[in-house]
Amino acid sequence: MKENSSFLAKRIKGCGYALKGAWMLLKNEASIQVQATIAVLVTIAGWYFNISNTEWMFQVGAIGLVMSVEGINTAAEEIANFVHPDFNNKIGYIKDVAAGAVFFAAIAAITIGCIIYIPKFL
Numbered sequence: 001m002k003e004n005s006s007f008l009a010k011r012i013k014g015c016g017y018a019l020k021g022a023w024m025l026l027k028n029e030a031s032i033q034v035q036a037t038i039a040v041l042v043t044i045a046g047w048y049f050n051i052s053n054t055e056w057m058f059q060v061g062a063i064g065l066v067m068s069v070e071g072i073n074t075a076a077e078e079i080a081n082f083v084h085p086d087f088n089n090k091i092g093y094i095k096d097v098a099a100g101a102v103f104f105a106a107i108a109a110i111t112i113g114c115i116i117y118i119p120k121f122l
């Protein structure tokens with residue numbers, strides 16, 4: 001029983017750290033702030049255009065995907081700056097590929113947005 005409660009306590013503590021990390025991303029990172037603003041705007045658009053459950057699932061998935069990958073990109077940048085603050089081609093490559101991952105997610109999200117909203121204006 002004691003082992004169970006310590007397992008649960010550790011998981012709850014882990015959620016606390018994750019929540020703290022999400023708040024730090026929102027508070028400190030301009031790119032996450034822009035994406036969070038877009039997320040709020042498309043959520044309002046979703047209500048306004050009364051999009052279907054399937055459309056909501058794709059929209060929420062796209063928001064989660066972009067913001068998650070952006071958070072991981074930020075973590076990669078922070079590690080790169082910490083381990084090697086000076087200019088280095090390998091660090092440049094690491095930062096570029098991490099940014100490339102965000103690009104893939106953003107293209108998918110834009111495509112989903114176009115598929116959902118363009119027909120609403122036709």
Ligand SMILES: Nc1ncnc2c1ncn2[C@@H]1O[C@H](COP(=O)(O)OP(=O)(O)OP(=O)(O)O)[C@@H](O)[C@H]1O
Nearest residue numbers: 031077084085086087088089091092093095096099
């Ligand atoms: N230490 C470095 N060595 C080599 N190239 C770097 C280095 N730091 C940055 N670069 C290059 O500059 C680009 C931008 O890096 P930077 O860390 O400024 O990312 P950013 O996306 O502008 O950061 P932020 O999200 O904080 O605005 C990188 O993708 C990389 O090509």
